[in-house]
Amino acid sequence: MEKLNKNSKINIIRHSLAHLLATSALEIDPEAKFGVGPIIKNGFYYDILFSGKVDESILEKLERRIKELVKQDIAFKSKKLTFAEANKFFKKQSFKLELIKDIKKFGTTKLQGQNDNPKNVESVKIYQSGDFVDLCEGPHIKTAKEINPNAVKLMKIAGAYWRGSEKNQMLTRIYGVAFETKKELNDYLSLLEESKKRDHKKLGPQLGLFMFHNTAPGMPYWLPKGVIVLNELINFWREEHLNRGYCEVKTPLINKRELYETSGHWEHYFENMFISKTAENETYALKPMNCPNAMVVFANQSRSYRELPLRIGDTDTLHRFEFSGTLNGLLRAREFSQDDAHIFITEEQIKDEYLRILEIVEKFYSIFNIEYSFRLGTRPEKFMGDKKSWDKAESDLKDILKSCGKKFEIFKGDGAFYGPKIDIVMKDALERDWQTGTIQLDFQIPKRFNLKYIDKDGREKIPVVIHRVIYGSLERFIGLLIEHFAGNFPLWLAPIQVVLIPINKNHLDEARKYSNELSKNNIRVEIYQPDETLSKRILLAEIQKIPYIGIIGDKEIKEEKIAVRKHGKGDLGVQIFTDFVKSLKDEINKKSI
RNA sequence: GCCGAUGUAGCUUAAUGGCAAAGCAAUGCUUUCGUAAAGCAGAGAUUCUGGGUUCAACUCCCAGCAUCGGCUCCA
Numbered sequence: 001m002e003k004l005n006k007n008s009k010i011n012i013i014r015h016s017l018a019h020l021l022a023t024s025a026l027e028i029d030p031e032a033k034f035g036v037g038p039i040i041k042n043g044f045y046y047d048i049l050f051s052g053k054v055d056e057s058i059l060e061k062l063e064r065r066i067k068e069l070v071k072q073d074i075a076f077k078s079k080k081l082t083f084a085e086a087n088k089f090f091k092k093q094s095f096k097l098e099l100i101k102d103i104k105k106f107g108t109t110k111l112q113g114q115n116d117n118p119k120n121v122e123s124v125k126i127y128q129s130g131d132f133v134d135l136c137e138g139p140h141i142k143t144a145k146e147i148n149p150n151a152v153k154l155m156k157i158a159g160a161y162w163r164g165s166e167k168n169q170m171l172t173r174i175y176g177v178a179f180e181t182k183k184e185l186n187d188y189l190s191l192l193e194e195s196k197k198r199d200h201k202k203l204g205p206q207l208g209l210f211m212f213h214n215t216a217p218g219m220p221y222w223l224p225k226g227v228i229v230l231n232e233l234i235n236f237w238r239e240e241h242l243n244r245g246y247c248e249v250k251t252p253l254i255n256k257r258e259l260y261e262t263s264g265h266w267e268h269y270f271e272n273m274f275i276s277k278t279a280e281n282e283t284y285a286l287k288p289m290n291c292p293n294a295m296v297v298f299a300n301q302s303r304s305y306r307e308l309p310l311r312i313g314d315t316d317t318l319h320r321f322e323f324s325g326t327l328n329g330l331l332r333a334r335e336f337s338q339d340d341a342h343i344f345i346t347e348e349q350i351k352d353e354y355l356r357i358l359e360i361v362e363k364f365y366s367i368f369n370i371e372y373s374f375r376l377g378t379r380p381e382k383f384m385g386d387k388k389s390w391d392k393a394e395s396d397l398k399d400i401l402k403s404c405g406k407k408f409e410i411f412k413g414d415g416a417f418y419g420p421k422i423d424i425v426m427k428d429a430l431e432r433d434w435q436t437g438t439i440q441l442d443f444q445i446p447k448r449f450n451l452k453y454i455d456k457d458g459r460e461k462i463p464v465v466i467h468r469v470i471y472g473s474l475e476r477f478i479g480l481l482i483e484h485f486a487g488n489f490p491l492w493l494a495p496i497q498v499v500l501i502p503i504n505k506n507h508l509d510e511a512r513k514y515s516n517e518l519s520k521n522n523i524r525v526e527i528y529q530p531d532e533t534l535s536k537r538i539l540l541a542e543i544q545k546i547p548y549i550g551i552i553g554d555k556e557i558k559e560e561k562i563a564v565r566k567h568g569k570g571d572l573g574v575q576i577f578t579d580f581v582k583s584l585k586d587e588i589n590k591k592s593i
Numbered sequence: 594g595c596c597g598a599u600g601u602a603g604c605u606u607a608a609u610g611g612c613a614a615a616g617c618a619a620u621g622c623u624u625u626c627g628u629a630a631a632g633c634a635g636a637g638a639u640u641c642u643g644g645g646u647u648c649a650a651c652u653c654c655c656a657g658c659a660u661c662g663g664c665u666c667c668a
Contacts, residue, residue: 170664
């Protein structure tokens, strides 16, 4: 998460707008109760509990009123109150009372547990704008004239739980954006429009990669072109991992519930599992992850310390019953596959193995020129095992991240129930964060499965397991790749790498020869038949974002040449056909971007 | 799951209570073309599903499903 500078001019304006939003809301609904109204990237929001039902139409009313308040140039006045005064003043504002209580106790409104150093505070500060008075540290503008009303827009309305907990009441969150100039606002809005064009949910079906169907919510249908991308990614994964001492297995997609009782998933993960019953009334569960079956594979034979690290990979299909409101195209699906591996090691091998995995991460992400960041997820509320081994594992991971010089953030309570983890995070077209890879340390599940290896001294020991994915889910990764490249895949991933366009039917035979030659060189090629005009066929190929278009007419045939167009670059001129093939192969082998 | 929005032909969109309309795609015929859309014709709709209001519903109301934007969750 980026830190926002709350003292910058524009953020002071945004923060003040949050207050004006509240001022307007209070006028519309005098019974409204107010939560918090912070700044966010490009704007602000306010969480409000309205006395009645609220829909989108309120945005226009509020926005109009905010602009009137700016025109009236209302002032922002601040004042300090003692806790007794504050409690009295906000007696009808239950959310504010709760915040005051926290300030008194911890010196901050940050949630308990997030603040390590409680401060002593004597009083609270309030700001008044119009009839609305807010508990607020500021800073704020002096008067509303400092706001450019033409550079403000209320964007959307959403439900948000008070203090981020679903146990609490849901408030109405109203989002707005604000800039210093109208041009900046318009630029932001058109950037948003442009970003939406890169949405994989739009581009994917347009490019024939995948589709969805109402009867399988959250479960993609991979179409022929999408399968090519999927397979290319898996091929790359397989090649890189076999070279690094991994092996590959396939294990059952559905197991009896006993397996998940042993692993702990039945207890910790039940509500996210697809469960099925046979005619004989036995309960099975579709696997939501591969680890239990990887444990079964490890336990299948007696294991020696000589085998460790034992790196067992797979790309099996997983099913997770994600709640309906959370689905998001390929980015959050109910059926997906992971480039998974479970690595069985001794405690001494943790650091080396993590460093090896981080090397793979660097290789995989640099190939796509993807910017990523790390998150360290620590012990969650629902966890397995003892606190002491968690603490050790967490500090081990911290040391590893520090020693390889990577920037990382700590996400408290974000670990898996069996161990802490390092996550890789990347952004989608709308700049939202998505976890892709994750490297999780696990001292618990091997114990539950009673896994053992025979050590040098002839004694049985319990292995440590690293659960790790690099792409994360192939589905999510492809979704993010589509948005990252705006559908313009690098040549090695492009479903169709070359489209050949014979100018008229006299050139069709020659185009077929060229096509065969390309196919022989493992280049994916299609011929666009001369039933349409040349221009039309070029347009069609460009819309499909085909990397190269080869045009073949009399001139080219005479000299065994081809007229080449590159997507995004236009006409590259005429090349000798064999040179063209060679350069394509080179580009594919290098996995150039 | 929660808050809000959306759902019309394969796709993009029109029709604000009175005969469901258009472009593209697909199909047939004509055209065989030198770098981002050739011409003509015919066809294509359970307006997401189910109820209700009304003489009359794509349009209004209720419920469900799916999708989207958020919240929560995300092993």
